[in-house]
Amino acid sequence: MFYIYCPYCGEHREEEEFHPKGQAHIERPKEPEACSDEEWGNYLFFRDNPRGVHHEMWVHAVGCRKFFNMTRHTVSYEILETYKMGEQPSITADSQAKPREAAAVSQQEGVRA
Amino acid sequence: MQRYSGFGLVKHALSHHENWERQWRNPTPKKQYDVIIVGGGGHGLATAYYLAKEFGVKNVAVIEKGWLGGGNTARNTTIVRSNYLWDESAVLYEHAMKLWEGLSQDLNYNVMFSQRGVLNLGHTLQDMRDIQRRVNANRLNGIDGEVLDAKGVQALVPIMDCSKNARYPVMGASWQPRAGVARHDAVAWGYARGADAHGVDILQQTEVTGFKIRDGQIYGVHTNRGDIEAKTVGCVAAGNSSVLAKMGGFNLPLESHPLQALVSEPIKPILDTVVMSNQVHGYISQSDKGDLVIGAGIDGYNGYGQRGSYPTVEHTLQAIVEMFPIFSRVRMNRQWGGIVDTCPDACPIISKTPVKGLYFNCGWGTGGFKATPGSGHVFAASLAKGEMHPIAEPFSMFRFHSGALIDEHGAAGVAH
Numbered sequence A: 001m002f003y004i005y006c007p008y009c010g011e012h013r014e015e016e017e018f019h020p021k022g023q024a025h026i027e028r029p030k031e032p033e034a035c036s037d038e039e040w041g042n043y044l045f046f047r048d049n050p051r052g053v054h055h056e057m058w059v060h061a062v063g064c065r066k067f068f069n070m071t072r073h074t075v076s077y078e079i080l081e082t083y084k085m086g087e088q089p090s091i092t093a094d095s096q097a098k099p100r101e102a103a104a105v106s107q108q109e110g111v112r113a
Numbered sequence B: 001m002q003r004y005s006g007f008g009l010v011k012h013a014l015s016h017h018e019n020w021e022r023q024w025r026n027p028t029p030k031k032q033y034d035v036i037i038v039g040g041g042g043h044g045l046a047t048a049y050y051l052a053k054e055f056g057v058k059n060v061a062v063i064e065k066g067w068l069g070g071g072n073t074a075r076n077t078t079i080v081r082s083n084y085l086w087d088e089s090a091v092l093y094e095h096a097m098k099l100w101e102g103l104s105q106d107l108n109y110n111v112m113f114s115q116r117g118v119l120n121l122g123h124t125l126q127d128m129r130d131i132q133r134r135v136n137a138n139r140l141n142g143i144d145g146e147v148l149d150a151k152g153v154q155a156l157v158p159i160m161d162c163s164k165n166a167r168y169p170v171m172g173a174s175w176q177p178r179a180g181v182a183r184h185d186a187v188a189w190g191y192a193r194g195a196d197a198h199g200v201d202i203l204q205q206t207e208v209t210g211f212k213i214r215d216g217q218i219y220g221v222h223t224n225r226g227d228i229e230a231k232t233v234g235c236v237a238a239g240n241s242s243v244l245a246k247m248g249g250f251n252l253p254l255e256s257h258p259l260q261a262l263v264s265e266p267i268k269p270i271l272d273t274v275v276m277s278n279q280v281h282g283y284i285s286q287s288d289k290g291d292l293v294i295g296a297g298i299d300g301y302n303g304y305g306q307r308g309s310y311p312t313v314e315h316t317l318q319a320i321v322e323m324f325p326i327f328s329r330v331r332m333n334r335q336w337g338g339i340v341d342t343c344p345d346a347c348p349i350i351s352k353t354p355v356k357g358l359y360f361n362c363g364w365g366t367g368g369f370k371a372t373p374g375s376g377h378v379f380a381a382s383l384a385k386g387e388m389h390p391i392a393e394p395f396s397m398f399r400f401h402s403g404a405l406i407d408e409h410g411a412a413g414v415a416h
């Protein structure tokens, strides 16, 4: 169970109050009409989906109902930070080459695939 | 290969079953193969089997980082059906269904395919309209299906609460009698044994860590046991497909999510069919051992950790108890998660990629077990010929650029 800090409410709340909304920082093309099919398709459907540090959007669905961003590790599931819309992450894949929990988890039996 | 038979069983009983031949070898990797399959799940092993058996490509390796079937293949709830809405997917899943029907014989391995029928419940008027539409489409494609009303459902499953007092009353269902369940690990093992018998090298505990690409053409893979060369590489890595695609220098339209399942303590036979509900989101069957096999929904966040969250388990059990009040005191024995590769249109990707000679078979998400034989068969045909098999053709990854999506959210909605 995640215990998530909403940067707008300024409080930790339980996972069930929130919904994940996919990869963060995807910008809608300024001029959709000018996009090639490939650019438009990439914008709509193609995702980074990393095994490691991921920046993603969440919504505090049954709280303040605001969207915000989260940096989370997709193997250890550790939440590294949450931050407001429009802000940039302070933790990235490069700055976090190997978070300790992730290393521990991937060494466990059966946690390989 | 030592063939299995009733006679063999008796014969081996005399030596206390201590002299059975190993089901497959554990070879050292060769320097070079004609085809490398990355991923030793059901789909990868089936691909290798059909490559060697049907398409005459015998110099093949299956590279698996863990153990055979340790991915989603042996983590799923084993539901097999083919009642998908659109022609493209109906043809694909029905191709698999026909192969399922002869699979134990073909492999000389009991995959325990049991055609006990699958019910997809409808709880709203719109559900029932969609069910009618889907069943009509199925019949036009030669796939068996019936629309049942609540009485018909009750007659098939007496223990289900089909009364008007249920919180989400059952209004009816689609019913596919030929659908059912199979034993998932036997599928991986049966294909592995068959492929090995045709000369395929199965390399377990071998992880692909990169691709060897020159002038846009693949010519091998890097692994933790050294480099292995091949001009044709097929990746069948389910939840890890995006990671492999990155190694090839491109993205896929996939997200990896945890999907959970649980089994109860064994109880006496009580449920002889498979019940799925999209609306309250739960699905259930009973295994031959007697445990109830229950599938949950995905966790909405991306994850590679092979475990999901408790709220998801709780929602699933709420749905099951709502449908089957009689199960409210059954205790759950085990619970686990697999990493499913969900695709925006709920259909797989069986495709060439921007790298020549590199193919991907992925995006099966929550529902690829049922397709294992068909997926392996058409993928093998495509790898052998260098051209996509007509059944695979519509499932190109480039449909997300052309816009030719195949929206199966209706038929694939429940995570089964």
Ligand SMILES: Cc1cc2nc3c(=O)[nH]c(=O)nc-3n(C[C@H](O)[C@H](O)[C@H](O)COP(=O)(O)OP(=O)(O)OC[C@H]3O[C@@H](n4cnc5c(N)ncnc54)[C@H](O)[C@@H]3O)c2cc1C
Residues within 6 Å of the ligand: A112, A113, B038, B039, B040, B041, B042, B043, B044, B063, B064, B065, B066, B067, B068, B069, B070, B071, B072, B073, B074, B075, B076, B077, B078, B079, B080, B206, B207, B208, B209, B236, B237, B238, B239, B240, B244, B259, B260, B261, B295, B336, B337, B338, B339, B340, B364, B365, B366, B367, B368, B369, B370, B371, B415, B416
């Ligand atoms: C809980 C759950 C319930 C499900 N229920 C159903 C159901 O009822 N019916 C249904 O039809 N489907 C169901 N599914 C979906 C189904 O299990 C999958 O779609 C299907 O099994 C995928 O098979 P696969 O062979 O492609 O993948 P997998 O079995 O996951 O095999 C992929 C393999 O690739 C290996 N691999 C990954 N990366 C590398 C690498 N770099 N190097 C080497 N090897 C690598 C992995 O170790 C893994 O063994 C369910 C899934 C889950 C998780």
Ligand SMILES: [Zn+2]
Residues within 6 Å of the ligand: A006, A007, A008, A009, A010, A060, A063, A064, A065, A066
């Ligand atoms: Zn909030």
